[in-house]
Amino acid sequence: MKHLFIGAAIAAGITTTGVSAQEITLGRFFGACEDAGTDTKASVGEACIIQSIINAADTEIEGVTINTLPTDWGNYYDQIKAAYAGGTAPDVHVMHRHRVPEFAGLGAIAEISGDLAAAGIDPSDWSPAALDAVSFDGGIYGVPMDFHANLWHVNMDLMEQAGLVEDGKPVLPTSPEELLAHAQQFKDATGQDYLAADFAQFPLGVRTVLALLWQQDANIFTDDGTATINTPQAQAAVTAITQLFDADLADPQLNYADSQQAFLNGEAGILVNGTWVVDFYTAEAAKAETGLNTYFVADFPTLFANGATWADSHMWAIPASIEGDQRMAALKVLAFINDHNIDWARTGHMAVRTSVLESDEYAALPHRDEYTGTAAIARDTPPSERYGAIQDVLNRELQAIWLTGKDVQAALADAEIEVQDLLDR
Incomplete structure (x- = not known):
């Protein structure tokens, strides 16, 4: 991959309306897609579907810009750990459910149960298994995205x-x-x-x-x-x-x-x-x-x-170290991804939101009835x-x-x- 977690830093910018913008660095795997666009319904494959969702978030979330830092799946956790050790962890990053005990146990990722309502995220819409996937020691440490x-x-x-x-x-x-x-x-x-x-x-x-x-x-x-x-x-x-x-x-x-x-x-x-x-x-x-x-x-x-x-389950987490406006901006990105759960489910992954799982749109996805x-x-x-x-x-x-x-x-x-x-x- 062309981009690595090297020198990923929090930067501030100015929007065209003159409002101070929060720049969010976002770490992910899933592969590269240079021409994903912002149409979350037209993209094909994991890399382009997730990047189209991120691009749409960058366009639609007022006062937030997103700098995507994709890296290779095989090296991802080595690099994300190095970024945390160096104080340059992305403001938002994907991870697997099985890594929650490691990162939450070390205090690296933020417990966000008290932030969800303000960010517009309703955890009661997550399936019980999805809530369990992001839970550790009585807290919630991320926003679930799928079961795979x-x-x-x-x-x-x-x-x-x-x-x-x-x-x-x-x-x-x-x-x-x-x-x-x-x-x-x-x-x-x-x-x-x-x-x-x-x-x-x-x-x-x-x-x-x-x-x-x-x-x-x-x-x-x-x-x-x-x-x-x-x-x-x-x-x-x-x-x-x-x-x-x-x-x-x-x-x-x-x-x-x-x-x-x-x-x-x-x-x-x-x-x-x-x-x-x-x-x-x-x-x-x-x-x-x-x-x-x-x-x-x-x-x-x-x-x-x-x-x-x-x-396993993919989820999105934020570092425990970010605070204030930067933290809220990161949570807005998590909320946007959560809102687009049906679009991510087009990959073939199983959705985590009950409202999506019970929808006609989800049931109509190709081959979905073959692996129920x-x-x-x-x-x-x-x-x-x-x-x-x-x-x-x-x-x-x-x-x-x-x-x-x-x-x-x-x-x-x-x-x-x-x-x-x-x-x-």
Whole structure:
């Protein structure tokens, strides 16, 4: 990305009407979009949709200008922490629900429950899960924007060719054994890989394994901080994936961009990815030159006893250090984003406002009726200030299994030791 959190500072300006303006620096990931404009209904894809909302806020909020500081998703938290340490944190920034214990626990982000009414934000319109996502130790530390989760994105033409479509819907596996059988049937019929995902870069593989672990009513650590990774359930979850690699029915060396491109090229029947790409894939499938033509979105299938998929929430926070007019200006930006929850939901993410969730406009969004079960099976680990570091350990050890051939039990044992050390700190 071109912009980094370097020297991000609060600056004052003058509007054309002569009123003193508050300049708000806004930190985000989601990717770059240089020509988003201000039409929040026309933009496509995460980067352009969020930037169109920000651009509209910059235009419509009187007395506030917004300087957007996008950065790469993979480096975001390293940079945001460095910005806080250097006293240059953005006035408004996006973060994930799982990071709330870390940032709120350190006193970095502001508790804003007493500011919401004045800013025009009604927390009673947030779903209970959304309110819980931004809550910590009895306070509210941000404004929720979505719930996002892993889905199965399906190429229906290839699935039809493989005989895995019934009544217009994909036939998805209901056990690890059926997963392997379907994958082999698919490869025999199409010559393509059954499943693609980012197993070699970002922790998409971690999230896939976690879902299969939760489906066995297990987790990687307990509420009291005991790591539980080297278990029969974890071994079963990992093996459900590695059996596809061993049979040459999925490629463990694909990164995020390559796995996505393989799916869009028609080189994989299923892509494990999140809600954030539904709008983008819908647009791509409409293009004649794209290998994906008939696109379907499915809930993550249940391969073990209970339905479960990885999920998280995006939210917006402000630093605890900003005060007065600057704080109110930042809250106005949060309120504007909250008001445009339906526009952000066009990405494919699940909305957080009850009034949006119950609206006809939300129900009419493309593919929305195909993954209505996702909200009910959304899961995550217990809260932890070490979430990011724990995820990094799991990503490294799982990649060691499928990229270097490390023994499954040895990798899980090593991960358990490291995660326990993190939890004990």
